[in-house]
Amino acid sequence: MTAVTARPTGTGRPGATGPTASGAPQRPSKPLHLGTKVIWVVVTIVVVAAFWSIDISWDALLTLPQKLVHYLGLMFLPPAWSKLPDALGATMLSVAMAWFGTLLGIVISFPLSLLATRGLMPAVVRWPLRGVFAVLRAVPEVVIAVLMLSVTGLTAFTGALAIAIGSIGTLGKWGYESFESVDRGPIEAATAAGASRLQIMRWGVWTSAKPDVYAFWLYRFEISVRASAILGLIGAGGIGKMLVDNIQFRVWDVVGMLMIVVVVVTMIIDQLSGMVRHRIIEGRWELPVVTALRRRSAKRARSESVDLKITADD
Amino acid sequence: MTGAVGGARPTKPRTWWKTVVVLAVIAGITVWSSIAIGVDVSAIAENAHNAANTLIQLMQPDYSFFPQTLPALLQTVQMAIIATAVSVAIALPVSFWASRATNPNSVALGIVRFIMNVVRSVPDLLYASLFVTVVGTGALSGIFALVLFNLGILVKLVSEALDGLDRGGQEAALASGASWFKANRQAMLPEVAPVYISQAIYVLELNIRASTVIGLVGAGGLGMLIDQVRTFYQYHYLSLIILEILVIVVLLELLSSFARRRLIK
Structure with missing residues (x-):
């Protein structure tokens, strides 16, 4: 990247020194962009310094491909499908953790995000709340879970609580941002018709913010599913716990099977949640294959009906 | 009702049963999940x-621990x-490969996209624990885990940005006889560069x-320290570490919001 940005000045300068002998119109000299160049130099230095200073034995890299192939072979040739029922049970626990945590987070964050909305509450209430959201967003779920261990012990419930607390931060922020970005028209209309603050909220703000907020809730659920797998890795139960146990005891064929399960389940949940989100925002279902077929048949039907209309007009 | 011409309201569409079904499903899942997690x-x-x-203990961070952290x-x-740095370097060619706008070969496109979907759906901590074993x-396994984790995100974001670009310049380059590589290099890369850089900062x-x-699973960094202090329940140390994370994250957020504002302008 640095080489690309540095080159043009070198070629630009000779042209700028004097009038060209040939009659061709002279090219304007390229701007210098001194600031950009300084930034690139600083970035390069920082990266090089990081590489140079970090305490790593880089010769481990040489044996890595061989090791990787070895372990991948152990994992996936073949994966231990006999443990699949256990894995599915553990996955359900993880999903339950994510669902319950997200729901709890929604229940708590919804009123809080209303309190943090500009135009509804004075700044004294708003800013501390926003600060709390920011702090919760900055602390990773795993750290929250580590903190909660002392309170409830190492159970799936702890994991769900950690997810709930973590999701308050993001949901709170998304909530007040979508409440603030609604169209002012309905609010004005409600105010003009003499609505109370609560009624303005219900009919002026909520109706327009609703689809966005629902979509955020679903999106947060997707994130929570990933987080719940991670929480299992520190012992909160579910698929993550099963994974880390099998990694520790080096049962690689089970690890391979579990990885496939994690990937497939995450993809399925993303697809499902994406479909529901599409339904909420666009108002109709978008099923990957069905929609394409339906669109095609709808096009055909439309062209047929146009034909019919033409013949009817005749 | 029959005689009213202008005054009759349109009847509301009956959708209450849909609401009931949705609520029942949500309640059902919630009850099941609360039983499952106990x-x-x-x-x-x-x-x-x-x-x-x-x-x-958390409220009283022990600042004397700072030199050790x-x-x-x-x-x-x-x-x-x-x-x-590593993932940004790898992600650039791969995202050109994974975008419909810059890769005319639909088979290669499908393969790259599928692999990236798989890479993206594995959580970072899982990569870390695998590489640790x-x-x-140490830090090397942590770096590997982060690179894979980043690649998933970067390639998705940048290739989606590429999909959304205006393809006029590329078309012109192709029409004048450039290869796809040259056309992408000259017409698409400068267009996507601001997005690419801002996503790099985000990553x-x-x-x-x-x-x-x-680090919690042994991949180096502050996480390893968190793991140490939490096994001894030294929460006044832990809160100092959390405070440090907070400070770094906030500083970086300020820096990145400043840089992004400059890039967009």
């Missing part, structure tokens, strides 16, 4: 004293920077957050 409110009540103690802190930052504990920010965590 919701135990009494445990919280019983351990309230414990919780209060923890909170009190410095190496881990430095390692976290180093890991984040190296992982960002394969490579051994650096993510990496700082993530590299504090992946």
Whole structure:
């Protein structure tokens, strides 16, 4: 990247020194962009310094491909499908953790995000709340879970609580941002018709913010599913716990099977949640294959009906 | 009702049963999930004293611990920077490969997209624990985990940006006889560069957050320190570490919001 940005000045300068002998119109000299160049130099230095200073034995890299192939072979040739029922049970626990945590987070964050909305509450209430959201967003779920261990012990419930607390931060922020970005028209209309603050909220703000907020809730659920797998890795139960146990005891064929399960389940949940989100925002279902077929048949039907209309007009 | 011409309201569409069904489904899943994870409110009540103690300890970070956290802190930052640099370098060609706008070969496109989907759906901590067992504990396995984690995100974001670009310049280049590589290099790369750089900064920010965590399974950095102090219940140390993470994240957020504003302008 640095080489690309540095080159043009070198070629630009000779042209700028004097009038060209040939009659061709002279090219304007390229701007210098001194600031950009300084930034690139600083970035390069920082990266090089990081590489140079970090305490790593880089010769481990040489044996890595061989090791990787070895372990991948152990994992996936073949994966231990006999443990699949256990894995599915553990996955359900993880999903339950994510669902319950997200729901709890929604229940708590919804009123809080209303309190943090500009135009509804004075700044004294708003800013501390926003600060709390920011702090919760900055602390990773795993750290929250580590903190909660002392309170409830190492159970799936702890994991769900950690997810709930973590999701308050993001949901709170998304909530007040979508409440603030609604169209002012309905609010004005409600105010003009003499609505109370609560009624303005219900009919002026909520109706327009609703689809966005629902979509955020679903999106947060997707994130929570990933987080719940991670929480299992520190012992909160579910698929993550099963994974880390099998990694520790080096049962690689089970690890391979579990990885496939994690990937497939995450993809399925993303697809499902994406479909529901599409339904909420666009108002109709978008099923990957069905929609394409339906669109095609709808096009055909439309062209047929146009034909019919033409013949009817005749 | 029959005689009214202008005054009759349109009847509301009857959708209440849909609402009931949706609510019932949500309630059902919630009940099932609460049984599955064993919701135990009494445990919280019983351990309230414990919780209060923890909170009190958390509120009093022990600043004398700071010198001991410095190496881990430095390692976290180093890991984040190296992982960002490596993944940014790899992600550029791959995202050109994974975008419909820049890759005319639909078979290669499908393969790359599928692989990236798989890469993206594995959580970062899982990569870390795998590499720790394969490579051994330390920063190297952490860097590998972060690079894979970043690649998933970067390639998705950049290739989606490429999909959304105006393809006029590329078309012109192709019409004048350029190869796809040259057309993408000259017409698409400059267009996508601001998005690419701003996503790189975003990934650096993510990496700082993530590299504090992946240490929990032994991949180096602040996470490893967190793991040490939490096994001894040294919450006044733990809160100092959390405070450090907060400071770095906030600083980076300020830097990245400033840089992005400059890039968009």
